[in-house]
Every structure is written in C-alpha cells, then in structure tokens.
Amino acid sequence: YNATSQLAQTTLRSVLGQHEMDEMLAGRDELNRDIQNILDAETDVWGIKVSNVEIKRVDIDESMIRAIARQAEAERERRAKIINAEGEFQAAERIRQAAEIIASQPQALQLRYLQTLNDIGIQNNTTIVFPVPLDLLKPLLTMAERGELERRG
Known part of the structure; x- marks a missing residue:
C-alpha cells in the first residue's frame, strides 16, 4: 500500500x-x-x-493566484492593443483609399471644399473665416490689374 x-x-x-x-x-x-x-x-x-x-x-497559494491574475490582465491588455492596432490600420487604409480617389478626381476635392463651407455656414458661429484658394482669385486679380493699367494708360 x-x-x-x-x-x-x-x-x-x-x-x-x-x-x-x-x-x-x-x-x-x-x-x-x-x-x-x-x-x-x-x-x-x-x-x-x-x-x-x-x-x-x-x-493554489495566494502568490500564485496573484501571478495568474497578472498574467490574465497582461493577456487582456495585449489583445486590446492588437484590436486597437488593427482598427488604426483599417482607418489608415481607408484614408489612403480616399486620398487616391481625391487625387484622381480633382472635382472631388472641390466638392469636399464646398461641403465643408456648407457645414461651417450651418453652425451658429459669430465669426466665419472664409478661406479662398488663390487659383479662384487669380482671374479677378488679373482683371483688376488690366483695369488699373487701362486707367493709367
């Protein structure tokens, strides 16, 4: 026995x-x-x-229980970081795709600009800073310079 x-x-x-x-x-x-x-x-x-x-x-003694709890917490943190990183990667990929679309179609960027201006106008702001691209002002500046030259000449 x-x-x-x-x-x-x-x-x-x-x-x-x-x-x-x-x-x-x-x-x-x-x-x-x-x-x-x-x-x-x-x-x-x-x-x-x-x-x-x-x-x-x-x-299981108390120290082993604490060690197991620490290990489980570390594993949860690891998984959370992986999920967060995968989300960041997917977001970056979507942004890259959107940039490619906008780069291939300049009208898309202008449309997005107009949509942003519309969104700004809807808000109840007392002051609105209206950014105007220089390429929109070039024809006006050219016409103004011609008019100035014609008045002088």
Whole structure:
C-alpha cells in the first residue's frame, strides 16, 4: 500500500510539473488519464490494476493566484492593443483609399471644399473665416490689374 501511495504521489508531481497552471485547471480529464496510464503501467508488475484516477481539487497559494491574475490582465491588455492596432490600420487604409480617389478626381476635392463651407455656414458661429484658394482669385486679380493699367494708360 505504501509503495503504491508513494508512486501515485511521485507520478502526480511529475505529470503536473510538465503542464502550465491553466492546463492543470482546465484539463483535469487529460491529466487524470495520463496519471492513470502511468500508474497502471508501473503497478502492473505488482498485479495491481489502476482503473481510475481523479484529481479532486488543485490548491493554489495566494502568490500564485496573484501571478495568474497578472498574467490574465497582461493577456487582456495585449489583445486590446492588437484590436486597437488593427482598427488604426483599417482607418489608415481607408484614408489612403480616399486620398487616391481625391487625387484622381480633382472635382472631388472641390466638392469636399464646398461641403465643408456648407457645414461651417450651418453652425451658429459669430465669426466665419472664409478661406479662398488663390487659383479662384487669380482671374479677378488679373482683371483688376488690366483695369488699373487701362486707367493709367
């Protein structure tokens, strides 16, 4: 009896030492089968048949519980960073696509400019700064210069 008990304890420690903590907590059935197979093979020469092994509970000390909690928190943070990075990548890709469309169709940029002006006009601002592109003013400036030259000449 004593030899069987010692073998069971040694086998239990050996099998548990080969697994991570989360595997021990989640995969008890697999651990039970591994321990049973080892014990059955070792005790067969003694004429003992091990038909069932069951780990009733796994006791974890407080420091290990804190370590597991820290590991779980780090994993959650890692996943959140990955999700955030994927979102940033998708947003950057959409911006790149929009820039390509606008670059290939100059009218799209002018339309966006007019839509922005419309949005500014809807707001209840007391002061509106109206940016005017220089290419819109060039014809007016040219006409003004001609008129000035004609008056002088």
